[in-house]
Amino acid sequence: MMSLISIAGLSVRFATRSECVRAVDTVDLEIARGDHLALIGESGCGKTVLGMAVMGLLPENALIRGTIRYRERDLLQAEDAEMQRIRGKEIAMIMQNTASSLNPVIPVGIQVSEPILLHRILPAKAVQAEAIRLLGAMGFDLPERAACRYPHEFSGGMQERILVAIALACRPDIVIADEPTSGLDAEVKSQILHLIKKQMADRTLLLITHDLGTARFLCTRVAVMYAGEIVEEGPAHDLLSLPLHPYTQGLLASLPSAGLHPIPGMSPSPSHLPDGCRFCSRCPSATARCSTEHPRMSVRGARRVRCFHYA
Amino acid sequence: MLELSSVMKYYEKGFFRRHRTTAIDNVSLSVRKGETLGLVGESGSGKTTLGRIALRLIEPSSGMVRFDGIKVTTLSRSALRQLRPRMQIVFQDPDTALNPRMTVHDCVAEPLTIWHLAGPREIEDRIPELLELVGLQPDLAARFPFEISGGQKQRVALARVLALNPEFIVADEPTAALDLSVQAQILGLLKDIQQKRNLTLLFISHDLQVIEKMSDTIAVMHAGKIVERGRTPEIFSNPQNPYTARLVAAARASEAWFGKNPR
Amino acid sequence: MSRKMILRVSVAVLCVYFVIAICAPLFTPFGPAEISGKPLQPPGNDHLLGTNDLGQDIFCQLVYGARITLLFGFCSALLSVLISTTVGIVIGYYGGFVDEFVSRCIDILVPIPMFPLLIVLTAFFSPGVLQISLLMGVLGSIHGIRIIRSQVLSLAQTSFVEGARAIGASDFHIMSRHILPNVMPVVMVKFVSQSQHLLVMGVGLSFIGLWDTTTVDWGTMIQNSYSSGGMALGLWWWLLPPGIAVIGISLALAMIGYSFEEKFNPRVGVNRI
Numbered sequence: 001m002m003s004l005i006s007i008a009g010l011s012v013r014f015a016t017r018s019e020c021v022r023a024v025d026t027v028d029l030e031i032a033r034g035d036h037l038a039l040i041g042e043s044g045c046g047k048t049v050l051g052m053a054v055m056g057l058l059p060e061n062a063l064i065r066g067t068i069r070y071r072e073r074d075l076l077q078a079e080d081a082e083m084q085r086i087r088g089k090e091i092a093m094i095m096q097n098t099a100s101s102l103n104p105v106i107p108v109g110i111q112v113s114e115p116i117l118l119h120r121i122l123p124a125k126a127v128q129a130e131a132i133r134l135l136g137a138m139g140f141d142l143p144e145r146a147a148c149r150y151p152h153e154f155s156g157g158m159q160e161r162i163l164v165a166i167a168l169a170c171r172p173d174i175v176i177a178d179e180p181t182s183g184l185d186a187e188v189k190s191q192i193l194h195l196i197k198k199q200m201a202d203r204t205l206l207l208i209t210h211d212l213g214t215a216r217f218l219c220t221r222v223a224v225m226y227a228g229e230i231v232e233e234g235p236a237h238d239l240l241s242l243p244l245h246p247y248t249q250g251l252l253a254s255l256p257s258a259g260l261h262p263i264p265g266m267s268p269s270p271s272h273l274p275d276g277c278r279f280c281s282r283c284p285s286a287t288a289r290c291s292t293e294h295p296r297m298s299v300r301g302a303r304r305v306r307c308f309h310y311a
Numbered sequence: 312m313l314e315l316s317s318v319m320k321y322y323e324k325g326f327f328r329r330h331r332t333t334a335i336d337n338v339s340l341s342v343r344k345g346e347t348l349g350l351v352g353e354s355g356s357g358k359t360t361l362g363r364i365a366l367r368l369i370e371p372s373s374g375m376v377r378f379d380g381i382k383v384t385t386l387s388r389s390a391l392r393q394l395r396p397r398m399q400i401v402f403q404d405p406d407t408a409l410n411p412r413m414t415v416h417d418c419v420a421e422p423l424t425i426w427h428l429a430g431p432r433e434i435e436d437r438i439p440e441l442l443e444l445v446g447l448q449p450d451l452a453a454r455f456p457f458e459i460s461g462g463q464k465q466r467v468a469l470a471r472v473l474a475l476n477p478e479f480i481v482a483d484e485p486t487a488a489l490d491l492s493v494q495a496q497i498l499g500l501l502k503d504i505q506q507k508r509n510l511t512l513l514f515i516s517h518d519l520q521v522i523e524k525m526s527d528t529i530a531v532m533h534a535g536k537i538v539e540r541g542r543t544p545e546i547f548s549n550p551q552n553p554y555t556a557r558l559v560a561a562a563r564a565s566e567a568w569f570g571k572n573p574r
Numbered sequence: 575m576s577r578k579m580i581l582r583v584s585v586a587v588l589c590v591y592f593v594i595a596i597c598a599p600l601f602t603p604f605g606p607a608e609i610s611g612k613p614l615q616p617p618g619n620d621h622l623l624g625t626n627d628l629g630q631d632i633f634c635q636l637v638y639g640a641r642i643t644l645l646f647g648f649c650s651a652l653l654s655v656l657i658s659t660t661v662g663i664v665i666g667y668y669g670g671f672v673d674e675f676v677s678r679c680i681d682i683l684v685p686i687p688m689f690p691l692l693i694v695l696t697a698f699f700s701p702g703v704l705q706i707s708l709l710m711g712v713l714g715s716i717h718g719i720r721i722i723r724s725q726v727l728s729l730a731q732t733s734f735v736e737g738a739r740a741i742g743a744s745d746f747h748i749m750s751r752h753i754l755p756n757v758m759p760v761v762m763v764k765f766v767s768q769s770q771h772l773l774v775m776g777v778g779l780s781f782i783g784l785w786d787t788t789t790v791d792w793g794t795m796i797q798n799s800y801s802s803g804g805m806a807l808g809l810w811w812w813l814l815p816p817g818i819a820v821i822g823i824s825l826a827l828a829m830i831g832y833s834f835e836e837k838f839n840p841r842v843g844v845n846r847i
Contacts, residue, residue: 042491043461043490044460044494185353185354186561187353187557187561210490213565250324256518256521256524260524262496263496264459266462266463272315366740368740392744395740396741399741403733407732407733407734409734412755421743422742468737471741472741475741
């Protein structure tokens with residue numbers, strides 16, 4: 001299958017006054033056209049940084065290495081102007097925090113129209129109608145009314161829908177969704193997930209989340225990140241029902257439905273990463289080799305694992 | 312141990328108090344000593360407010376709260392303060408639950424110094440004890456909250472609460488802001504401590520699966536009312552109220568995605 | 575110039591001012607009111623900054639004047655901050671009627687410009703430096719009360735304050751151990767800006783001659799040189815030094831306040847993940 005986005009050897013470091021934070025470390029990832037890939041991991045594992053790297057939204061003090069190939073271009077080498085053209089139009093992002101992602105003093109309709117106007121997709125007159133149509137498609141009952149209201153007048157679920165509308169405004173090929181259902185109630189979460197699933201039917205999706213259920217529902221492929229690396233990757237159904245990497249196994253076992261078995265210890269700080277396998281100190285099947293040598297990715301059919309037990 | 316009778320809470324807005332929103336609508340509940348009551352509901356259902364009313368951190372508009380036979384709602388401020396060490400709360404967001412300018416040591420020592428439970432030298436002994444009880448290394452005591460992780464902060468909050476040896480703890484969504492694997496750790500710790508000290512627990516959450524694993528009895532809250540109440544296995548096998556049934560179905564559905572036992 | 579450098583330079587400048595003011599006798603060969611030389615002498619060997627129309631040494635006047643001006647400025651700022659912190663914390667924490675009442679009073683008082691009010695009051699009552707200092711402290715605290723109160727309001731809603739209450743801490747304990755330390759950054763910034771503000775205002779008041787015109791401080795120095803023809807005659811050594819001194823300390827304080835505001839940002843971590 002042709003790869004739409006090809007991430008090779010991506011490393012992102014942040015230099016602070018006292019230390020060097022290795023947020024993402026040598027990540028290789030292929031996203032094919034039409035893929036729905038979930039990037040799973042806990043806070044601090046680097047998944048959001050990875051998403052931001054693809055969008056070119058990392059801050060000035062980020063030291064980035066590697067390549068992100070998209071349509072014959074390396075996004076990391078692209079000029080600002082080119083990235084601005086791509087952002088929103090070809091690759092769009094549904095941001096994480098509804099409260100801070102929507103401008104509180106601008107009516108919703110204008111915020112949805114903004115990407116359309118910026119990328120000059122439609123003539124100015126048609127933009128308003130398109131924005132209203134989009135809001136309607138997102139499930140707003142009276143989109144013309146909704147477009148005149150302000151974000152704070154809507155509930156969390158509706159705000160999330162607005163964010164989805166903004167992301168889809170220019171009909172991008174690729175959508176990166178960063179924790180689209182954080183903070184939402186069970187029912188609303190379900191509605192939003194169904195909405196996203198429907199809208200992503202003929203698009204490519206990169207879902208960033210820590211919620212295994214969301215990943216399972218929306219995606220066909222899953223990549224698990226831990227301490228800045230991808231430790232396991234494969235088809236969603238296979239990976240989640242038969243996890244290979246001890247971390248993935250531990251994650252699944254700590255679900256309430258599986259008995260709330262905790263993974264002992266804590267994930268390493270990104271500024272003090274251990275030599276050898278980063279999961280070693282918490283791994284029930286660690287060997288002597290694990291603490292000294294750093295495992296590489298091994299391939300097992302359609303799956304990849306970063307663990308000596310499968311080397 | 313804890314009993315709430317006909318508790319109501321409203322918030323009134325508007326100049327002549329015209330606009331009234333009912334947060335809690337005639338709720339009566341009780342928790343037996345040594346048991347865990349799971350209070351489940353969506354955001355806005357009033358469960359957080361109810362938890363705080365149980366400790367009288369928020370005043371109910373009407374109704375009565377009894378703790379170990381004592382009428383909490385009619386106590387004077389100073390008598391209420393005297394009662395505080397026996398009933399405690401663990402908050403949802405570990406990031407704001409600790410004073411950012413106090414070290415872990417000071418946070419945990421605070422209850423001891425307020426109530427003069429230990430002299431300065433004894434405090435130095437008790438703090439490592441308490442930290443170990445919640446699974447933290449004693450050398451964390453010199454750290455500030457921003458230097459430690461969410462899970463660790465939550466443990467510190469728990470250590471602080473346990474310093475007073477309470478009999479009753481309200482856990483208000485203690486793991487909602489934490490990662491999955493950390494959640495399992497904290498919940499395990501909570502259950503462990505409850506058994507060791509025979510605590511009575513009011514566990515509030517929106518996650519039914521977590522409640523199932525932590526509670527003996529469950530009360531389901533919706534729009535300020537308790538719509539169903541019963542022992543955990545019964546609620547799950549035979550939910551009477553349609554709202555409860557929906558919640559149970561959703562919980563079961565998401566469980567099914569992962570199979571019974573991934574190991 | 576990096577921020578750290580600016581802060582260091584400003585603090586150094588401030589220290590220089592203080593040292594000179596405190597150790598005035600060590601630096602000055604003559605007393606401030608002493609007629610030590612011929613009038614209107616340009617800067618020379620005997621008189622570092624020359625003499626004024628009465629033959630008094632300007633440098634010595636500057637140094638002794640610094641004492642009064644600085645003392646005045648910082649003391650009133652200190653008083654102002656003490657009042658606004660205490661009142662702000664108490665009304666912010668307790669809320670209710672007291673809060674409403676005090677806030678309304680403040681709403682009424684805030685728009686009244688302080689300087690003209692001071693002029694009127696001092697003109698009427700001719701108080702001494704100490705009384706003016708007190709007055710300025712009180713008047714200056716008004717604005718600060720609002721700022722601190724709003725900080726306290728947001729703090730009072732936080733979980734850790736609620737947690738302290740749940741543990742059974744008394745109100746006083748909460749206010750002193752939880753609210754005050756978290757309000758300190760704002761208080762410090764306010765103190766620095768108040769110092770700057772009130773100091774300059776003090777110079778202004780003395781320039782207008784509203785207090786003891788016999789004491790030598792920067793305001794009266796400027797006044798004297800202005801009214802006695804210093805400007806007309808172009809005698810820069812008489813006119814400029816006190817003005818520059820005021821600007822210098824004003825800038826230093828402003829820079830310090832600016833750096834403080836930055837420094838008191840709670841977290842320095844780079845965790846953007």
